[in-house]
Amino acid sequence: MQISNRDDELNMYKAKNSAEEVKKHEDNCKIKSPNFLMERAAGDFEGCFYYMCNDMEICIDRGRYVQFYDFDYIYDPCVKNITPAYDLFLNNGLLDLNYHNDISNDLFCQRYNSVIDSIEILIKRVITELSMSNFEEREKKKRWFSNMLVTSAKSFEEALQRVLFLEQLLWQTGSRLVGLGRMDCYLRPFYYEDIKKGISKTEIYNEIVEFLEEAHNYYWYKSDVLVGDTGQVIILGGIEPGGEYVFDELSELLLEAVKNSKKTDPKVVLRVSHSMPVEVMNKAVGCMLMGNGSPLLSNDDVIIPALQQFGIKDDAYDYTTSACWEPLIGGKSSSMNNQACLSFAKALQNMLFEEQLDKIKDYSTFENKYFKYVKREIIRCKRLISQRRYSRNTLYSIFIKGCYQKKTDIVDGGAEYNNVGFTTVGIGNTVDALLNIKEYVFEKKELALIDVKKVSLYNFVGYESLYDKLKDRGSFFGRDDIEITSLTNRIMRYVTEETKDYSTSAAGKLKFGISSPSYIFESRNCLASFDGRKKGEPFTVHISNEKVDSYTELISFAGMIDYYENRFNGNVLDLIFSPSFLEKNLEKVSLMFLYGIEKGFFQLQTNVISSAVLKAAKDHPEEYGNLIVRVWGFSAYYVQLPEEFKDLLIKRAMENEVVV
Amino acid sequence: MDNNVNACNKQNIEQKHDRELFICAVSWLDLLEQGADLYDYFVDHGCKSVAIYGAGDLGKTLLREFRKHEGITVSFFLDLKGKGQAIDGIPVYSSYDYATLPRVDIVVVTAFTYFSEISNYLLKIRPETPVVSLKKIIEVRSDEVWENEYANQQS
Numbered sequence: 001m002q003i004s005n006r007d008d009e010l011n012m013y014k015a016k017n018s019a020e021e022v023k024k025h026e027d028n029c030k031i032k033s034p035n036f037l038m039e040r041a042a043g044d045f046e047g048c049f050y051y052m053c054n055d056m057e058i059c060i061d062r063g064r065y066v067q068f069y070d071f072d073y074i075y076d077p078c079v080k081n082i083t084p085a086y087d088l089f090l091n092n093g094l095l096d097l098n099y100h101n102d103i104s105n106d107l108f109c110q111r112y113n114s115v116i117d118s119i120e121i122l123i124k125r126v127i128t129e130l131s132m133s134n135f136e137e138r139e140k141k142k143r144w145f146s147n148m149l150v151t152s153a154k155s156f157e158e159a160l161q162r163v164l165f166l167e168q169l170l171w172q173t174g175s176r177l178v179g180l181g182r183m184d185c186y187l188r189p190f191y192y193e194d195i196k197k198g199i200s201k202t203e204i205y206n207e208i209v210e211f212l213e214e215a216h217n218y219y220w221y222k223s224d225v226l227v228g229d230t231g232q233v234i235i236l237g238g239i240e241p242g243g244e245y246v247f248d249e250l251s252e253l254l255l256e257a258v259k260n261s262k263k264t265d266p267k268v269v270l271r272v273s274h275s276m277p278v279e280v281m282n283k284a285v286g287c288m289l290m291g292n293g294s295p296l297l298s299n300d301d302v303i304i305p306a307l308q309q310f311g312i313k314d315d316a317y318d319y320t321t322s323a324c325w326e327p328l329i330g331g332k333s334s335s336m337n338n339q340a341c342l343s344f345a346k347a348l349q350n351m352l353f354e355e356q357l358d359k360i361k362d363y364s365t366f367e368n369k370y371f372k373y374v375k376r377e378i379i380r381c382k383r384l385i386s387q388r389r390y391s392r393n394t395l396y397s398i399f400i401k402g403c404y405q406k407k408t409d410i411v412d413g414g415a416e417y418n419n420v421g422f423t424t425v426g427i428g429n430t431v432d433a434l435l436n437i438k439e440y441v442f443e444k445k446e447l448a449l450i451d452v453k454k455v456s457l458y459n460f461v462g463y464e465s466l467y468d469k470l471k472d473r474g475s476f477f478g479r480d481d482i483e484i485t486s487l488t489n490r491i492m493r494y495v496t497e498e499t500k501d502y503s504t505s506a507a508g509k510l511k512f513g514i515s516s517p518s519y520i521f522e523s524r525n526c527l528a529s530f531d532g533r534k535k536g537e538p539f540t541v542h543i544s545n546e547k548v549d550s551y552t553e554l555i556s557f558a559g560m561i562d563y564y565e566n567r568f569n570g571n572v573l574d575l576i577f578s579p580s581f582l583e584k585n586l587e588k589v590s591l592m593f594l595y596g597i598e599k600g601f602f603q604l605q606t607n608v609i610s611s612a613v614l615k616a617a618k619d620h621p622e623e624y625g626n627l628i629v630r631v632w633g634f635s636a637y638y639v640q641l642p643e644e645f646k647d648l649l650i651k652r653a654m655e656n657e658v659v660v
Numbered sequence: 661m662d663n664n665v666n667a668c669n670k671q672n673i674e675q676k677h678d679r680e681l682f683i684c685a686v687s688w689l690d691l692l693e694q695g696a697d698l699y700d701y702f703v704d705h706g707c708k709s710v711a712i713y714g715a716g717d718l719g720k721t722l723l724r725e726f727r728k729h730e731g732i733t734v735s736f737f738l739d740l741k742g743k744g745q746a747i748d749g750i751p752v753y754s755s756y757d758y759a760t761l762p763r764v765d766i767v768v769v770t771a772f773t774y775f776s777e778i779s780n781y782l783l784k785i786r787p788e789t790p791v792v793s794l795k796k797i798i799e800v801r802s803d804e805v806w807e808n809e810y811a812n813q814q815s
Contacts (some may be wrong), residue, residue, distance in 0.1 A: 356706060356765055356792050379803045386810070450788050457783055503814065 006625040010640050012220040013227045028072040032057075036073055045394050046114045049173060053122035055174075058129045064157070064210040066126060066141055067164050069218055073103060075174030078391050079410060080224075081322045081338060083179035084399035085331030087186040089166050090159050091402065093150035094119055095396060108397075108407045115394045119169065123148055146474050156190040156204055160211045166399065167215070173395055176224050177231025177323035180215070180266055181330040184236050184251040185318075191235040191250045201253065208257040216263050224323070225517065226645075228264045228636030231323030235330070237280065238271035239300045239318050245275040252283065258294050259287040264628055264635040269321050270295035274597050281590045288606045289582050293627045293635030296325060296572070296605040299597050303327050306568040310345025310511070312417065322421075324633020325515060325570040329417050332401045332408045334506070337421030337569055339388060340381035341518045344491065345426030345526050345539060347373040348433060352456055359447035363442040366449075367434065371494050378498045381422050385504070413506025420508050422496070423516035426523070428477035428540030431487050432531030435476050456527040459535045470532035480553045487561040488514075497563045513570035514561075515542040515603075517632040519645055538648050541632075544574040546655035551575060551592060559599030571602035572633070576656040578610050605630055611653035614638065618646050666692075677773035680795065681718075684772070687798050688721075696805045698722070699729050701797050705790070707732055707765040713778055714770030715739040715752045718794060722768065723748060735764050759785045767791045 015021040029037055033055040039047030068145035081568035088097065098116050103109035127145050130138045144158045153159040163180070170178045194204060215232055218266065222230040236254055237247040260269050270284050284295050312329060320330030325335035351373040359507035362364050390411040396616045403414030440447045451463070460467040476484045492514065516522075519539040528535045543558050558573040573596075582589060596604065607630040617624035621639035629638045629649055638646065691697060702710065708800040710726065712719045715737040726734050737752040745752040752798075753761060755778075767782055769775050772795040 354705060354766075354787075354792055356790065358788060359706065376800060376803065379807045382810070383803055383806050454787055457780075501814065660667065 006230070006637055006640060007222045010227060010493065013223055013640075016221060018300050022074065025072045025074055029074070032072055040076065043391060045173075046111045046118070048073075049115055049395065050118045050121075052172070053118040053125075056122075058126055058389075060126070060129055060133055060135070060233050060235070061526055062135055063162050063214065064137075065161050065214045066130075066145075066208065067168050067171055067214050069168065069221065071221065073172065075172075076391065077176060078174045078393050079327075079334070079336065079396055080176035081179075081336050082177075082328065082333060083181045083320050083322075083330035083397070084166060084170060084396065085401050086163050086166060086181055086399075087331065088399055088401070088622075089148075089162050090186060090190070091152045093148065093152070094123070095149055097404070099404075103536060106407060108409060111392075111394045112398060112404070115398060120149060138257045149248055153190060156187060156194045156199070157207045159187055160191040160419055164211065164214055169395060170572075171218075173393070175393065175396060176222075178222075179320060179330060179360065180232055180234045181320050182235045182238070182318070184248065184254055188248070188250055195249075201249065205253050205257060208253055209261070212257055212261050212263070212266055215266050216261075216484075219265055226631065226634075226636060226642070227640045228631070229323065229634045230265045231265040231634075233269055233321060233323060233654060234258065234266050235269050235271060235320045236295070237276070238319075239275065239304070239317065241275045241314060245273045245277070245280075247276065247280045247628070255283060255287055255295065259290050259292070262290070262292060262626065262628070264292065264637060267293060267635055268295035269325070271300050271319075272297045272537075272593075272597055274594070276594075276597075278594065281594055282587065283588055285337065285590045285593065288577075288608055289579070289586065291579065292607045293605070293607070293630035296603060296633070297597075298325070298327070298603045299591060300602055301597060302563055302600050302602050303568060306564050310419075310509070310566060310568065315416075322570075325518065325572050325605075326421050326423075326513065327568060327570070328419075328421075331399075332416040334400060334413070334415035335341050335417060335419050335421060335508070335511075338423055338517070339420050340384045340422040341516055341522060342374075342377045342381050342422060342424045342495070342512070343426050343518075343522045344374065344377075344424060344430040345433075345525070345529055346522070347377045348430055348529065349456060349527055350376070352449075352453045357453060360449060363438045366437065366442070367490075370434070371491075374491070374494060375498055378495060382499070382510070384599060385420055385422065385510070414506070416566075418504060418506035418508035419511055420504050421511045421513070423518065423570065423582050424512055424514050425516040425518045425538040426526075427488065427491060427514045428475060428544070429529050429531045429533050430491070431477045431484060431622070433529050434487060434507050435484065436470060452530050455530055456535075459528045467532060467534075469529070474547035475531065475540070475545045477540060478543065478548050478554050478557050479532065480556040480560070485557060489562045491562075492562065493565075496567055500566055509566065511566040511569040513568065515570040515572040515600075515633070519632070520648065538644070541648075541652070542572040542574040544576075546576060546652050551589075552595070555592065555596040556599055556600055558601040558604075559596065561602070563602050568602070570633075573601045573604040574630075575604065575608070576607045576609060576652055578653070578657055579608050580610075582608055605633070605651075607649065609649060609653045611650055611657055614646065614650045618643075618650070636660060664811065680773060684718075684795050684798055687802050690801055691798070691805060694805055694809070696801060697725050697728070698797050698801050699725060699732070700804070701801055702732050702766065705766065707718065708763040709733050709735045709762075711736050711738055711761075711764045711767045712770060713738045713755070713767055713782070713791075715745070715747055718770035720747060722794065723750060724779065736761060738767070755781070758782060764789060764801075768794050768797065770794045774797075 033051045038050040052073045053305050059068040098113050099109040127142050130142045144161050152429055153162050221228050236251045239245050304316045315329045319327045322337040328335040351370055392409040392411050397410045400410050400415045402416035406414050408414035455463050502510045521535050523539045548554050616637050617627050627638040628635050723734055734750050738755045769778050772793040775793040782791045
């Protein structure tokens with residue numbers, strides 16, 4: 001199925017979720033493979049997988065790689081937001097991954113081997129299909145697929161094919177947000193082997209380009225909450241255990257290919273460090289200038305120590321991220337990092353509406369009571385997480401390290417790391433509200449707490465001059481001030497205190513961060529807050545403040561937050577640059593980011609946007625089909641976003657332009 | 661056509677109410693079976709006097725809970741249609757009389773499907789008095805009991 005333009009992709013995305021479309025696929029499947037539906041109803045992953053591999057349609061075209069989906073085989077959604085161990089599949093034949101001993105008494109091993117058998121069936125079907133085709137490179141591709149069964153990949157191109165094939169299987173079987181992992185690491189041996197054989201960098205670059213195009217295909221199917229949110233994230237660079245920063249020729253080619261692709265995904269997370277060369281940062285900023293939202297910078301100097309303090313030792317150097325930014329150990333983790341969302345703003349709202357406010361006499365009492373309501377939200381999250389159950393996924397269990405040795409499915413704790421993450425939202429608004437309350441109610445005594453409640457209740461009606469005052473003064477959050485960072489850290493450490501002893505059924509620990517995809521979703525039902533935010537307006541996006549005078553102040557602020565213990569599940573400094581500003585100041589921005597690494601920001605992403613262009617795109621979407629923006633942790637075509645996301649980006653771009 | 665739409669909306673609201681009522685009732689029962697109740701919520705919030713909005717089955721059940729303990733008084737019921745009655749000695753007033761009634765520490769709304777409208781009305785009259793849905797109180801207590809049980813299991 002060819003998707004020719006953005007409208008087609010958007011329509012396919014909408015259709016994917018429509019009841020009519022789902023029914024159409026179910027009806028097709030009844031004809032093609034009623035056994036698949038029967039096994040699905042019985043919750044039998046292996047049975048489903050067997051019939052899928054036997055019966056799904058194989059479509060091969062003239063492209064460099066083989067990739068196909070059959071949407072009539074719809075799985076129930078299962079584990080998501082994790083990265084498989086691609087190196088297992090690149091460095092071994094599939095049949096090497098089998099259990100070879102007597103498995104007659106072990107159900108997990110039997111299931112495991114049966115899934116490998118089914119993959120073997122599918123691979124042989126692909127080979128047969130290739131044999132019947134008249135494509136020029138069919139013999140090469142037949143060799144690739146034959147090799148898949150019995151040996152490691154023999155070239156860089158072949159390795160990329162294996163990545164695509166594994167990825168395809170995972171997407172096809174209901175896994176969502178499948179990450180691409182540290183591509184420059186697991187592909188490195190194949191790259192240098194090809195270079196030794198005399199294959200040119202240009203040829204390898206072309207192989208990468210076509211790989212990215214292939215991975216981008218069906219992105220409407222892969223999109224999760226919003227179009228573009230596919231989770232296909234490539235991790236590049238990073239420091240080694242010896243302290244050396246590695247970003248080599250392959251890393252450069254991958255970054256260059258993503259930069260020139262002008263597509264929303266796959267996207268790049270670049271691991272950075274104080275020891276990285278300036279030239280690498282220059283390349284990263286050059287990529288950002290293209291406006292496709294890549295790369296997000298992930299600070300190894302902060303994240304690796306945080307992971308190690310959490311209990312992840314040498315593997316910390318091998319970290320990747322979930323779909324957006326949450327660190328995990330790719331290939332070894334079952335960490336689903338976005339299992340609940342805690343709203344700091346909701347906790348404050350609940351407090352204002354449930355407490356007898358006239359009994360609260362000082363700010364210290366107020367803040368302590370507020371934490372009681374935060375605790376309530378924490379309990380809610382913990383309970384939600386404890387109740388989550390996922391169907392077994394034997395396919396993922398094959399490609400996540402630990403499951404083979406433990407003979408345990410990934411959903412039952414088979415992975416080496418089984419920690420669980422939740423996100424938080426609204427910390428910026430809450431810090432501002434608390435500081436405003438402290439000032440207006442308890443210090444200047446200009447207002448009473450009942451006024452704060454009325455502001456929420458009446459959406460600032462009757463408090464218009466207060467609203468103007470709060471808007472004019474701008475946000476505290478993001479300013480380089482000890483009181484602001486202390487309060488932020490106090491709130492975060494409180495959450496740690498209440499979550500550090502929690503253990504999941506798979507003996508995993510909880511982690512959280514102050515970035516979240518939910519800054520619009522969670523804000524919709526939230527009343528006005530005492531930071532100048534009106535009812536239903538979005539919360540602050542991650543760590544951001546478009547009214548701060550300088551980017552360096554925001555960076556300093558981000559560097560003063562304590563990300564240790566379990567507070568490392570994504571903490572993104574979100575900056576907006578106008579294209580003209582970035583173009584004129586590329587090297588300075590590069591140095592500023594290096595400065596930021598030293599200061600200790602956790603992660604950083606950019607939106608390179610102009611409000612004028614965004615407004616024009618909103619009015620004339622047909623002319624701006626390829627305009628890309630950064631949304632929470634992924635890139636999307638602006639014209640495909642819901643209106644409230646578009647409006648928020650316009651607002652932030654305008655605020656940024658006023659200050660700059 | 662408008663009548664059909666109205667009838668449909670009304671049916672949806674009633675179905676939503678029934679569903680929420682069922683979930684609430686099950687959660688409340690679950691709490692009771694674990695030896696807990698809603699009383700601690702009110703103690704935590706420093707409540708000595710309570711008004712209950714809704715003089716139906718849920719309101720009466722809540723009154724019985726309060727009666728198991730000392731220290732918190734149910735001062736009155738509020739109800740759209742309840743003027744002049746009493747439930748187990750507790751007067752029932754019309755919600756239109758709220759402004760003239762004695763202040764309480766909290767109003768608990770048992771008609772939670774219409775909580776938004778009811779709380780907005782009551783808060784306009786007395787913004788200083790918290791108005792909380794029974795559904796929320798049950799959720800909060802249920803979570804607290806779960807947390808205690810979980811902590812015991814861990815230790």
